[in-house]
Every structure is written in C-alpha cells, then in structure tokens.
Amino acid sequence: xxxxxxxxxxxxxxxxxxxxxxxxxxxxxxxxxxxxxxxxxxxxxxxxxxxxxxxxxxxxxxxxxxxxxxxxxxxxxxxxxxxxxxxxxxxxxxxxxxxxxxxxxxxxxxxxxxxxxxxxxxxxxxxxxxxxxxxxxxxxxxxxxxxxxxxxxxxxxxxxxxxxxxxxxxxxxxxxxxxxxxxxxxxxxxxxxxxxxxxxxxxxxxxxxxxxxxxxxxxxxxxxxxxxxxxxxxxxxx
Amino acid sequence: xxxxxxxxxxxxxxxxxxxxxxxxxxxxxxxxxxxxxxxxxxxxxxxxxxxxxxxxxxxxxxxxxxxxxxxxxxxxxxxxxxxxxxxxxxxxxxxxxxxxxxxxxxxxxxxxxxxxxxxxxxxxxxxxxxxxxxxxxxxxxxxxxxxxxxxxxxxxxxxxxxxxxxxxxxxxxxxxxxxxxxxxxxxxxxxxxxxxxxxxxxxxxxxxxxxxxxxxxxxxxxxxxxxxxxxxxxxxxxxxxxxxxxxxxxxxxxxxxxxxxxxxxxxxxxxxxxxxxxxxxxxxxxxxxxxxxxxxx
Amino acid sequence: xxxxxxxxxxxxxxxxxxxxxxxxxxxxxxxxxxxxxxxxxxxxxxxxxxxxxxxxxxxxxxxxxxxxxxxxxxxxxxxxxxxxxxxxxxxxxxxxxxxxxxxxxxxxxxxxxxxxxxxxxxxxxxxxxxxxxxxxxxxxxxxxxxxxxxxxxxxxxxxxxxxxxxxxxxxxxxxxxxxxxxxxxxxxxxxxxxxxxxxxxxxxxxxxxxxxxxxxxxxxxxxxxxxxxxxxxxxxxxxxxxxxxxxxxxxxxxxxxxxxxxxxxxxxxxxxxxxxxxxxxxxxxxxxxxxxxx
Numbered sequence: 001x002x003x004x005x006x007x008x009x010x011x012x013x014x015x016x017x018x019x020x021x022x023x024x025x026x027x028x029x030x031x032x033x034x035x036x037x038x039x040x041x042x043x044x045x046x047x048x049x050x051x052x053x054x055x056x057x058x059x060x061x062x063x064x065x066x067x068x069x070x071x072x073x074x075x076x077x078x079x080x081x082x083x084x085x086x087x088x089x090x091x092x093x094x095x096x097x098x099x100x101x102x103x104x105x106x107x108x109x110x111x112x113x114x115x116x117x118x119x120x121x122x123x124x125x126x127x128x129x130x131x132x133x134x135x136x137x138x139x140x141x142x143x144x145x146x147x148x149x150x151x152x153x154x155x156x157x158x159x160x161x162x163x164x165x166x167x168x169x170x171x172x173x174x175x176x177x178x179x180x181x182x183x184x185x186x187x188x189x190x191x192x193x194x195x196x197x198x199x200x201x202x203x204x205x206x207x208x209x210x211x212x213x214x215x216x217x218x219x220x221x222x223x224x225x226x227x228x229x230x231x232x233x234x235x236x237x238x
Numbered sequence: 239x240x241x242x243x244x245x246x247x248x249x250x251x252x253x254x255x256x257x258x259x260x261x262x263x264x265x266x267x268x269x270x271x272x273x274x275x276x277x278x279x280x281x282x283x284x285x286x287x288x289x290x291x292x293x294x295x296x297x298x299x300x301x302x303x304x305x306x307x308x309x310x311x312x313x314x315x316x317x318x319x320x321x322x323x324x325x326x327x328x329x330x331x332x333x334x335x336x337x338x339x340x341x342x343x344x345x346x347x348x349x350x351x352x353x354x355x356x357x358x359x360x361x362x363x364x365x366x367x368x369x370x371x372x373x374x375x376x377x378x379x380x381x382x383x384x385x386x387x388x389x390x391x392x393x394x395x396x397x398x399x400x401x402x403x404x405x406x407x408x409x410x411x412x413x414x415x416x417x418x419x420x421x422x423x424x425x426x427x428x429x430x431x432x433x434x435x436x437x438x439x440x441x442x443x444x445x446x447x448x449x450x451x452x453x454x455x456x457x458x459x460x461x462x463x464x465x466x467x468x469x470x471x472x473x474x475x476x477x478x479x480x481x482x483x484x485x486x487x488x489x490x491x492x493x494x495x496x497x498x499x500x501x502x503x504x505x506x507x508x509x510x511x512x513x514x515x516x517x518x519x520x521x522x523x524x525x526x527x528x529x530x531x532x533x534x535x
Numbered sequence: 536x537x538x539x540x541x542x543x544x545x546x547x548x549x550x551x552x553x554x555x556x557x558x559x560x561x562x563x564x565x566x567x568x569x570x571x572x573x574x575x576x577x578x579x580x581x582x583x584x585x586x587x588x589x590x591x592x593x594x595x596x597x598x599x600x601x602x603x604x605x606x607x608x609x610x611x612x613x614x615x616x617x618x619x620x621x622x623x624x625x626x627x628x629x630x631x632x633x634x635x636x637x638x639x640x641x642x643x644x645x646x647x648x649x650x651x652x653x654x655x656x657x658x659x660x661x662x663x664x665x666x667x668x669x670x671x672x673x674x675x676x677x678x679x680x681x682x683x684x685x686x687x688x689x690x691x692x693x694x695x696x697x698x699x700x701x702x703x704x705x706x707x708x709x710x711x712x713x714x715x716x717x718x719x720x721x722x723x724x725x726x727x728x729x730x731x732x733x734x735x736x737x738x739x740x741x742x743x744x745x746x747x748x749x750x751x752x753x754x755x756x757x758x759x760x761x762x763x764x765x766x767x768x769x770x771x772x773x774x775x776x777x778x779x780x781x782x783x784x785x786x787x788x789x790x791x792x793x794x795x796x797x798x799x800x801x802x803x804x805x806x807x808x809x810x811x812x813x814x815x816x817x818x819x820x821x822x823x824x825x826x827x828x829x
Contacts, residue, residue: 088710315813
C-alpha cells in the first residue's frame, strides 16, 4: 500500500530522517515504535506532505506522492490524525467533521458518512453542536479520528493516538483502531505504548535516530531484546 | 566634503535610532514607539539648550533620561500585550506623543525674538552648534563618538550574561520564566534602555537640523527605526549599522540619480532583501562565515 | 446641545461605517495571516488613483471609476501578497511587516508618478444636497456608505459562517497546521482572503473618496490607520467586532472634534486605543490565539 524508500528529511542542516525505508501492507495495521526524537513525527509529516523530503521516494499503491502538497496527498487517499489531536476548539463537532471532508464535493456522501461517524462514535452524536474545545481528551481524540475518516482515506496515519489519555480511553481508542481496520482501512500507527500496540498491530518497525533499526512481526518483537528492554521491560501503564 | 559629513550625520543619528529598536527587539518586543521617544529627547534637549541655556552634554543626558522615563511608562502597560497588539499599542503611543508636540506651545522672549516650540510650526532656531562655533566635521565626530559609545556598550552587553537573558526572553518567554528570569524587570529595562538611546538620537538630531516639528517623528520614522535591526538581523549590533548604511547611504542617497523612480527601486530592494534573508542581512550563519574569514586573515 | 449631540452621533456613525469596512478588510487579512499589512491603505489608494486617472483621461463616469478603483485595489493587493506575504509564510512575521512598509513607500511614489499634483478631483457618486430627518442633516452619499457597510458585514458573515470556503477560512485562521492535514490549501485560502479584503477596502476607499470628492497620496496612510484602529477597538478578529469598532471610532471622533477640535481629537483617539489595548478592553469577542504572532 505505502512504500517509503530511502527518505531523507532535514530541518536546515539537521537530518531528522537519514534514509528511511519501510512499507505498509494493505489491509493491515503497521506500527512504528521508537524513542522521542527518533523522527517518527517527521516521517508522518513527510508522508502527509507537510514536510518535503530532501531525497528518497514515497509511493502510495505504486503512485508516487513524494513532495506533493498536503491537499494532493489527502486527495490521493492519505489522512493524518495528528499528534495531540488538534481539533478546532472554537468550532462545533459537526463543523470539525465537515472540515474533514473539505476536499469532497458529494454532499449526499458527506452526509451519509457523517451519520456513519455518529453511529461509530455515539458520544460525538450527543455533542454534535458543542464546541470541540469543551470535549474531554478522549472525545477530542475520537473527533480527530472521525474527522480524518471524513476524507474517506485508504490509508490512515495516526501519530500517537494514546498520548496523554487515561488507560480506559486508550483501550477504547485501540478497539476503534481494530474496528476501522476490520472495515478495510489500512493503518499506519506511531505508538509509544508498545503493550497496547502488540495487541492490535500486524507488523512493527523500530526507528532510532532517523533510521529504521528493526522490522518484524509481533512475535519477533517479543523476542527482540532491544525492544524488550526499552519498551516492554518496565510495564508502562500510560 | 560637507555633503559627506552631512550624510554621515544622518547615518549616525539613524544608527542610534536603529540601535534603540535593536535593544527592545532583543526581548522580542516590536516597538513602533521609538520615534515618539526620539521626539521626547529632541524637544527636551532643544528646550534645555535654547530656553535654559544649558550646555549640550548635560542636556543630551537629561533628554535621554526623560525619554527613558517615558519608555518605562510605556514598558509596564506594554507587558500585557504581545505580537501585533504590542505593535499597534506602541504605534498608538508614538502617534499620541507626536500629536502632543503638535499641540505643544512653550515660547519665551529671547532678545528680539520669541523662541521655543510652537505647535504645528515646530521648534525653530535651535542654534547651539553655530552659536558655539562647531563645524559640520566636529558635529559629525561628536555624533559618531556617541554612536561608538552606544555600540560598544551594546556589544559588551550582548557578550555578557545580560545579553543572554535578553535573548532568552526574546526566544521564549515561558522558558525564560521557568529558569527564573524576571520578565517584568527584563522587558521594562530593555524598553527604558531603548528609550534612552532613542532620546539621545532625537536630542542630537534636533541640534544638527536646528529645526524640528512633530511631522519629523511620525510613523515613517518609527518604521524605519524598527526596520533597521530587522533588516540587519539580531545577531549583532553591526547588522543594524549595515542596514542603516544600506538604506540611508546606498538606497536613499545612492539612488538619488534615479529621481522620481527612487522609491520604487528602494521598496523593491528592501522587499528582495527581506525575501532572501527573512532573519536579516547579518544572520547567525553569515556572521559565523565572516568570523571565519576574519580569523583566517 | 442635545441636537448637536445627536447630529454628531449621526455624523460619527456615517463616517464610522467607512472605518468599519476598512476594519472588516483588515480583520480578514489578519485573521488568516496573523500579520500586519502596512500596505493595506496604500493599495486602496493606488486603486483610487487609477480610478481618478480614468476619470481625468477618458472622462469616465462614477460607475466606471468605482469599478476601476475596486479592481485596482485588488491588483495592488495581489502585488503586496505575492511580494510580502506568500514568500515569507511561516517564518519571520516582522519581515512581512517591513516588506509591506517598503511597498507602501513604493505605492506612494507610484501614485505621485501617475499624477504628480498634491490632490486631484474624484467624481461624486450622488450629487444632491443633504436632506433633513427630525432636524438632523443627512448626506445621501454617507447614507450609502452606511448601507454598504451593513451589506458588506452581512455578506461576509454569511460567507464565513455558512459556506464551504468560510469553513476552510476559519479552519486556516484557527490552526494552519491542522487545516493543512485536512487537505485545505491554506496558501490559496490566504490569497483569496487577501484579495477579498482588498476589494472590500477598495469599495470603502471609493465611497470615502467620492464623498470627499478629492484624492491625495496621504489617503493610504489614513486608511491603514483608521482600519487598524477600528479593528483593534473592536477586539481583533471578529466580524461584528470590526463593525462595532468602526462605528465607535467614528462616533468618538465626531464628539472629540466637537469638544476638543481636530488636533486633540486624534490625540484622544490614540490615547484611547493605547488604553484599550493594554487594558484588554476590546469590545468584540477577541480571538485568544490572535496575539501569538503579528
């Protein structure tokens, strides 16, 4: 589905990605692990078109999207759920969802999808007219996911969806991730919470200092000593 | 030769004004009140030498202190606003100062004539330099001596702990506070120091032109003042000097042969400079390069 | 006395409606760009100069002159946006301000190159004597300005709150980064908002200049100042706020002039603005995040 080849992205002189190669299989949940500052968000931004890679190639289903503007990447079928949720706090829940469908012109389809979102996230339905800034953290995360889904993506990029959420809410978010995947959305997930990710993801990458240092199945992750120590050794509840 | 001395005088006074804005800008405050502070300095210094018959040096010092006091008075309320709000608040303050002098009359009889500021007419006959037999060359030397002193003081400050504190506030107020920097003290002191320098520049300006009026200190001068350090970059005081020489020397005087078309090219060149170097002509990278060149030589 | 107060208030509201339109344009630009465009007034002034040129050279009537003025302001706005704002997005907000100042100098020079005298006549839109309602004198062209301001406010409000473009505009204004995540072309939205603001400013400028029946290069600075002050009084960043700020500025000026004369009037306005800003007494609902950057 998504192929990333040798991508280098830099901020000025500092290369945050030093040649990243990985791929995301269609219909699967792929998870990217790694410490803070490893370049995970930079990779997400490079795929989404927010940052332009200096070198390398990013392709979605054999169509190259390297260096395209963000709106063209969304058009191509990639949606990003950004880190820290980033809903529009001064807009209502419904308006946030409408903004997610900005590039679509099919009014009927948008209305139908909106209803589908409200079925999937009943709590958003209850708060339809409320300003997004007044929602709880978990509700904002759901809104952020629903908003990304409104563009009908084939690939959903999720940047640390569990960050700063209570354990029960994290479980719910991961339940939703599984459901979305079951309904056919390919998901590429950045996560620090390796325990949760192990329950849902099909394939793992580990990124360190701008490079991919490990690739494997959940079974191999549990075997790998590096990951054991860094991510599974001390049972993190967050 | 007098033409070049005159040009050097203009560049000197504008450099002081630019340095006053540089001082304030280091703490992240974009102030359009510098022309207003210069107006205070100009009127105070001129009134002291003309009306009270004071010697120029103490008059300049008092003018600087008066402008610094006014700047302090702006500094405290200005703490409450940031970004665009601060730009507009200082702009409003500067314009209020200008309009104050537009309405300010204080004339006394001196021999045959009445002297002193007279509203929209302005303040004429500030004849300290000619009365005391200063030549244009000597006036220019005096101006540049003051510029050199101020630059040396700022350059030394930049290298000391104070400079680091000012820049920390300019970079990130929250982070600066979290390491224990007192925002109020730093921002108000910077504003006061900037006011002092602007007051000096106004005081000298009044004496070499011999005639000042409110219109000299409008928004155009205020924007020039802030444009110098922005164009020059905040890496070093020399950036501001380079920007003043670039604008006043090269663009305004150098393009005089262009006649009516001068401002068109002037605008285009500044826009070009800002596009190519949004962080100033002398940004950290080019400064480092210059250092290497100088070190090698 | 009561009659004078009433007359002053009405005059103030009429003048203030022009300020309100200028403030609406400023609000539109500021809301999306978060930057200060010092060339806003001067680009309107260029439009008006082109209008005057058409009037003088070809003897065109008020309608054509009005159209040329608005289109000229939009063209000048495009020039300003491409040079001062588009290339410097996301970095060095002060660089945009300085660049727009340089363009202001350029545009003033251009105006004096086009028409070198200090002032020129501008055709009136409505040439009929003022009429009287309940003892209060009202000029028809000022009334037209008031009507135009109300219409502009309603149209803009509907556009921003009831259309797809408005949604994208609000998303961009609130959070550029997230708006981009959703596939909104924020640069294009910014450009359109900029041009819309220029058109609105051109319309306001044309109404003011037609009522004065003359144009000078000073109009540019005047328009920038009035729009800015009105936007600030209105609390920055809200459409009703800009209108209230404009009307308030007009009324304060009219009474200030009556009681203190024209020179102290301006002093009063600036002192009031400074106090308003530092006391956070903007009237409309200000945008909390609006203060972040210029």
